[in-house]
Amino acid sequence: MTTRRFEDAPSTLPLMLKAALPALPVVGSLPGVKHASGAVPDLVLERSGVGTDPAHLERYLDVCGFPHVEHLPATYPHMAAFGLHMALMTDTAFPFAPMGLVHLRNRITQHRPIGVDEVFDVSVRAADLRPHPKGRLVDLLTAVTIDGELVWDEVTTLFSRGRGGAPETSPAPLEGVEAPRGVVHWRLAGDLGRRYGAVSGDRNPIHLYPVTAKAFGFPSNIAHGMWTKARSLAGLQNRLPDAFSVDVEFKKPVLLPTTVVFGSTTGDDGTDFGVRAQKKDSTHLVGRITPS
Template sequence: MATDWLDLPAPPALPGLFARAAVRRGTGGKALPELGVRSPVSVDPGHLERYRAVCGFTDKGLLPATYPHILAFPLQMRLLTDPRFPFPLLGLVHLENRIRVLRPLGGLGPFIASVAVERLQPHEKGATFSLITRLEDQLGLVWEGDSRILFRGLRLPGQPAPRASEESLPLEQLDQWRAPADIGRRYARVAGDYNPIHLSAVSARLFGFPRAIAHGLWNKARCLAALESRLPAASYEVEVRFQKPVLLPGEVTLLASAPAPEGQLALRGSKDVPHMAGSWRPSS
């Protein structure tokens, strides 16, 4: 069936959406709504520069590959806090993220950003769904993101789909950096994502973490910034799987396979703790 689109004149303000998320409890059903949210978006050059600085990107005249997630974040929040969306936002876990850069991300807009949910599936720890984010310009689709999200409060019949096997490539250290104690707050200021688990040790402990943890999309962005010279301007995709969280502060190491149209990456901490694993390839 066709998606029921909620067309907004501009991205919504975030404070009210966070308040709505904070009071939401319980499960409102076992099916995803055929609902989407879309809006015109434009890039503020100052904000873009702050994002590049926080994530380590250089200014090459194009938007960083992860930046459309930032443009669409208020729309994602609007959809995930809509009364028709059945799961509470607090407690959702971002498991995997795939982005497809179909054409060079040039210009500052205006673009049309849209978000929708699909593919509710059983998982060994609950149920997963995909939050699909798209960015379009006057020529059509230019970028697409797929965030696979876990909700632990629902069990579906059937077995989880097996993960496709992939031959591991040799990895070598490419870069190393320190994730400082305040990176969660610094990233939140540019991304708008003020999830308490990222902001301080005190707020993170309320959700079972000993210290604040880095945003998964900051980890991915920081890795792609280090991989910029190995990635083309367009026609590629990068998929990552989030593993153990990066506790703040922390030291991490980026490993990557040899430069090639297809490759693999891994982000690891001290004692080789796996934080993130992924791959890049030409987009299909």
């Protein structure tokens, strides 16, 4: 296993440009640009001594709708990991070109709350390359530790469309779970993708403007999946335990601008939640919170 350490967060804008190169004719097949096929890279990316910038946190809370609390929102450590995710996915040893990937599922486990003043370490690696009926799946595994204690981890499941798919080797985490119907309406402005992208560093063109999204086959720019997950947790903040796991599956993209409907139900085993379209009977996101 090779470990690559970063003093600072990787700059995401150059990595976004690097991510686009494999999709270009001729350029995408050049050595140093073309991605390998086969196994996931035997590589771990690490950052140590990561602190929280209060101004950045304030902007994140604002765009995602979180209240001001003493601890980081459960989705916030993803901000510290995103640059490492991009660095890993743009490495030519990674088995897929980044621009063709779809963020299909995401699981976050908060083992305990992280204080806003705490300093933590982050590591990222790829694992579990496996079949999907319409292509293949791969996981990005992120771990956050404080003084050697695992306090937070994340599984980011990415889908690559392709021929020769096969049934998944194990059931999807939320198989059979339906998004509850709700009454809470969110009006989402057309600039939401640009606002969240400025905070998260995820400036994928599909999120920014209608014209840039159309170049990738979308009728308009779409909301980030991790924004939708964060906004859902913000709506449930007063019901979250100190330790829990939250699984989501991203269904249909949220085309901007739009209005969506959030709903949730709580039972003995946890809370199911979801985001549905306002006018059509379609689901954008389904999720489940399970206390640890």
